[in-house]
Amino acid sequence: MTFALFVQSAIVGVSLGSIYILMALGLTLMFGMMHIINFAHGAVYMLGAFVIYYIFFQGGAPYFAAFVASMILLGVFGYLVERSIYRPIKGGIEPTLVALLALTTFLQAAGYPVFGQLDKHVPPVFPGTRNILGVGISVERLMIIPVAAALVIALYLFINKTRLGAAMRAIEQDKEAAALQGVNVHVVNGLAFAIGFALAAASGALMAPIFKLDPMMGEQPLLKAFIIIILGGLGSVPGAILGGLMLGLIDSIVATALGAEPAFLLSFVFIIMLLLFRPTGLFGYAS
Amino acid sequence: MPRKLGVSIVLAVLVILALLVPELGGDYYVHVFALVFTNVILAASLRPSLTCGQLNIGHSAFMSIGAYTSALLAKNLAVPFEIALLCGALLAAAVGLAIGYPSLRLRGVYFAMVTVAFVEVIRLIAQLWVSLTRGMSGLSGIPKPSLLGMTLTTRASQYYLVVGLAVVILLVLWKLEHSRLGLIWKSIGMGDNLAQSLGVNIARHKLLAFMLGCFFAGTAGAFYAHFIRFLFPPEFGFLMATNILVYNYVGGRGHFVGPILGAIFLSLLSEPFRGSPYETIFFSIAMLLTILFLPGGLITLPGKLAELKRWRAAASPTPSPAA
Amino acid sequence: MALLETRELTRLFGGLAAVSRVDLTVDKGEIVGLIGPNGAGKTTCFNLLTGFLRPTRGSIVFDGEDITGLRPHQIAARGLVRTFQQTTLFQDLTALENVLLGLHLSSGKGPRQVLFSRRHFPADEIARGREVLDFTGLAAHADQLSRNLPHGHQRVLGIAMALAAQPRLLLLDEPVTGMNLDESGRVMDLVKTIRSRGTTILLVEHNMKAVMGTCERIVVLNFGQKLAEGTPSQVSTSPDVIQAYLGTGVADA
Ligand SMILES: Nc1ncnc2c1ncn2[C@@H]1O[C@H](COP(=O)(O)OP(=O)(O)OP(=O)(O)O)[C@@H](O)[C@H]1O
Numbered sequence: 082m083t084f085a086l087f088v089q090s091a092i093v094g095v096s097l098g099s100i101y102i103l104m105a106l107g108l109t110l111m112f113g114m115m116h117i118i119n120f121a122h123g124a125v126y127m128l129g130a131f132v133i134y135y136i137f138f139q140g141g142a143p144y145f146a147a148f149v150a151s152m153i154l155l156g157v158f159g160y161l162v163e164r165s166i167y168r169p170i171k172g173g174i175e176p177t178l179v180a181l182l183a184l185t186t187f188l189q190a191a192g193y194p195v196f197g198q199l200d201k202h203v204p205p206v207f208p209g210t211r212n213i214l215g216v217g218i219s220v221e222r223l224m225i226i227p228v229a230a231a232l233v234i235a236l237y238l239f240i241n242k243t244r245l246g247a248a249m250r251a252i253e254q255d256k257e258a259a260a261l262q263g264v265n266v267h268v269v270n271g272l273a274f275a276i277g278f279a280l281a282a283a284s285g286a287l288m289a290p291i292f293k294l295d296p297m298m299g300e301q302p303l304l305k306a307f308i309i310i311i312l313g314g315l316g317s318v319p320g321a322i323l324g325g326l327m328l329g330l331i332d333s334i335v336a337t338a339l340g341a342e343p344a345f346l347l348s349f350v351f352i353i354m355l356l357l358f359r360p361t362g363l364f365g366y367a368s
Numbered sequence: 369m370p371r372k373l374g375v376s377i378v379l380a381v382l383v384i385l386a387l388l389v390p391e392l393g394g395d396y397y398v399h400v401f402a403l404v405f406t407n408v409i410l411a412a413s414l415r416p417s418l419t420c421g422q423l424n425i426g427h428s429a430f431m432s433i434g435a436y437t438s439a440l441l442a443k444n445l446a447v448p449f450e451i452a453l454l455c456g457a458l459l460a461a462a463v464g465l466a467i468g469y470p471s472l473r474l475r476g477v478y479f480a481m482v483t484v485a486f487v488e489v490i491r492l493i494a495q496l497w498v499s500l501t502r503g504m505s506g507l508s509g510i511p512k513p514s515l516l517g518m519t520l521t522t523r524a525s526q527y528y529l530v531v532g533l534a535v536v537i538l539l540v541l542w543k544l545e546h547s548r549l550g551l552i553w554k555s556i557g558m559g560d561n562l563a564q565s566l567g568v569n570i571a572r573h574k575l576l577a578f579m580l581g582c583f584f585a586g587t588a589g590a591f592y593a594h595f596i597r598f599l600f601p602p603e604f605g606f607l608m609a610t611n612i613l614v615y616n617y618v619g620g621r622g623h624f625v626g627p628i629l630g631a632i633f634l635s636l637l638s639e640p641f642r643g644s645p646y647e648t649i650f651f652s653i654a655m656l657l658t659i660l661f662l663p664g665g666l667i668t669l670p671g672k673l674a675e676l677k678r679w680r681a682a683a684s685p686t687p688s689p690a691a
Numbered sequence: 692m693a694l695l696e697t698r699e700l701t702r703l704f705g706g707l708a709a710v711s712r713v714d715l716t717v718d719k720g721e722i723v724g725l726i727g728p729n730g731a732g733k734t735t736c737f738n739l740l741t742g743f744l745r746p747t748r749g750s751i752v753f754d755g756e757d758i759t760g761l762r763p764h765q766i767a768a769r770g771l772v773r774t775f776q777q778t779t780l781f782q783d784l785t786a787l788e789n790v791l792l793g794l795h796l797s798s799g800k801g802p803r804q805v806l807f808s809r810r811h812f813p814a815d816e817i818a819r820g821r822e823v824l825d826f827t828g829l830a831a832h833a834d835q836l837s838r839n840l841p842h843g844h845q846r847v848l849g850i851a852m853a854l855a856a857q858p859r860l861l862l863l864d865e866p867v868t869g870m871n872l873d874e875s876g877r878v879m880d881l882v883k884t885i886r887s888r889g890t891t892i893l894l895v896e897h898n899m900k901a902v903m904g905t906c907e908r909i910v911v912l913n914f915g916q917k918l919a920e921g922t923p924s925q926v927s928t929s930p931d932v933i934q935a936y937l938g939t940g941v942a943d944a
């Protein structure tokens with residue numbers, strides 16, 4: 082691997098990592114509060130990308146507007162999923178997981194008749210390349226980094242500086258105690274669903290101009306996000322950020338060296354090892 | 369016992385109907401019903417570990433191991449079908465042991481995640497190990513099943529084979545579930561800490577239930593390989609694994625016949641859309657509706673309807689004045 | 692003679708010593724109380740004794756045998772059985788079935804019998820199950836689903852299941868929490884009867900009246916360490932103990 086190739090894959094890795102982080106943050110937030118894994122996260126990523134396709138590319142709206150619309154639409158969808166699926170099941174973890182699994186396969190399969198069988202493409206929003214350390218990097222990929230960072234900071238501020246954020250943290254600590262203190266657990270869980278879905282939509286929307294669009298496109302990012310939250314420790318936000326960056330880098334560099342699928346296989350073997358021998362994640366405490 | 373008699377009669381009628389399929393329908397129906405029985409084995413074999421409270425979302429991985437092992441042994445080494453099938457099932461069980469043993473202490477979501485990751489690992493291995501499995505070109509030229517040296521050339525004879533396999537496997541599983549072992553499994557599912565505190569070796573029992581399921585899934589996979597005679601790695605992915613889980617939930621987790629009913633019902637109803645996205649759409653809607661509106665699965669439907677009827681009957685003659 | 696003896700029993704969680712160098716002895720036939728403020732390490736002690744947690748250091752000897760590091764079912768099989776602080780039952784089964792499972796799971800049938808005997812409980816097991824319910828005063832509720840029992844009965848059912856597992860040493864974790872005076876009095880009488888039938892008892896309880904009236908010897912834990920040990924009157928007048936309980940509102944009983 083030449084130096085130029087290495088720099089290029091490192092930068093692409095950070096940009097990929099940013100996408101993974103956005104995915105993983107929602108997952109880990111929802112796990113921390115409700116002890117569920119949102120299997121539908123990948124399907125939401127896919128929907129987020131298709132919103133860009135229809136509103137930005139087909140509808141001609143500005144990219145930024147389409148991006149915000151994607152987050153809002155899917156955030157509302159998340160809230161509705163909480164109301165209509167999570168809440169009626171009343172916290173049964175196993176049925177919730179299975180229901181979310183069913184929702185995922187439904188959204189993916191329904192994507193074919195609704196969006197059509199052919200792959201879709203969204204034209205570049207930020208065309209061109211920029212020279213970094215003598216290597217050309219696509220601006221499209223570079224732009225992901227600040228946008229994702231802004232979203233992460235916004236989420237951080239929301240969780241730590243607002244009353245609703247405090248309510249979320251309270252539920253994460255102890256649901257019963259939070260309810261006793263007058264936190265409306267349903268509404269706050271709904272909010273967590275909305276935030277998680279909106280962040281997944283944002284990742285999809287950011288990737289739409291880079292990869293081709295098809296109903297199964299969310300599968301890989303979902304599996305990556307699983308890997309990250311296990312790496313970082315389920316429920317841990319800083320863990321998700323670190324894990325996301327690590328995986329993005331490893332992914333990009335190993336994939337450049339070995340090919341995408343062997344890299345994927347390795348990461349799964351690694352994750353099984355991690356789950357088996359250190360289920361609290363690389364950075365978590367063993368309890 | 370009249371109830372028991374009733375059940376036996378229903379079962380006898382079902383078995384006779386199953387055996388009559390080749391007489392009544394053409395090869396198409398034979399083909400469809402052979403796959404239905406394969407699914408029945410898969411669904412029923414997931415039940416023991418579900419009963420122990422282990423959410424296994426990767427059962428198709430073990431089917432895949434059984435399928436590829438048996439196919440490759442028969443194709444490349446001319447191993448007789450019975451032995452190839454047994455080897456496939458045993459390897460699936462051995463891999464089940466290797467993955468099940470270290471994941472014993474994982475619960476709930478963590479265990480489920482291991483199985484999700486594992487199904488991907490097996491799929492990717494089948495995809496990448498091209499020299500052995502032909503990868504994404506698919507493995508073809510798998511010999512037809514045979515018994516004692518006689519090749520089962522007709523669709524009907526292969527169908528009888530899978531019916532036989534299913535009957536034997538279901539009998540074994542039924543016997544186990546209704547033995548003390550089944551009771552112990554159930555107690556682990558209801559509360560593993562409590563069961564442990566009362567003297568149950570939960571590790572051993574969970575592992576046994578898990579491996580047993582892997583063994584039978586491997587058996588189903590091996591039959592499938594020699595019946596369809598073409599293997600393609602993505603077939604045994606996440607979606608297939610989800611379907612096996614769906615059979616159990618839609619049929620009902622509370623009773624032995626739940627998964628069997630679920631597998632028959634869903635495989636038959638989805639048959640017109642097989643291979644198209646509508647199959648998955650159908651499955652996922654059935655799943656969501658069941659979880660939300662009939663959490664006990666189809667097997668609780670007659671009870672619910674009877675309740676509704678009784679409630680109606682009680683309510684209609686004397687329109688109650690107040691709620 | 693000591694039935695249970697721990698040496699320097701220690702368990703760390705990260706940096707926190709939940710149980711620290713505890714030497715605990717329980718003699719055959721005793722009722723010993725284990726008390727201490729919230730978070731003192733009492734439940735952790737139980738978890739260590741019954742194999743639900745592994746000690747970081749130290750050893751546990753039960754009836755002359757070193758059981759350190761054995762797994763819960765192995766320890767239960769030796770006759771050291773516990774109840775849980777959080778009510779823990781097979782919720783979807785009736786009271787009788789719960790007790791039958793206690794009998795049954797601990798009956799140690801060989802593998803052949805596990806495979807080939809019928810699920811139906813044999814008549815003699817059912818009779819023994821009813822006996823246990825009778826003894827614990829739950830006979831009238833035998834066929835009620837355990838999830839529908841009132842809280843007090845659920846707690847007692849937990850004890851009944853542990854009894855069914857035929858303990859030689861019974862560990863009770865806060866058996867009377869959430870009970871009224873009347874109920875807790877009856878449970879304490881039950882505990883004494885259990886002892887008089889030959890089962891040794893180690894009791895964790897916050898209800899001081901119950902502890903003082905029942906136990907012959909009391910061990911006090913604070914911040915994971917053994918703070919005091921002695922008869923109820925010795926312990927309740929110990930300045931250290933009063934100091935530890937000050938402000939927790941429990942000491943005034
Ligand atoms: N699994 C665990 N992981 C980390 N810390 C734990 C764990 N279990 C207990 N602790 C900590 O160990 C300490 C002792 O807890 P323990 O439950 O043994 O107290 P206790 O005496 O039973 O209290 P209570 O009277 O409230 O039941 C507490 O600080 C608790 O937070």
Ligand SMILES: [Mg+2]
Nearest residue numbers: 733734735776
């Ligand atoms: Mg406690």
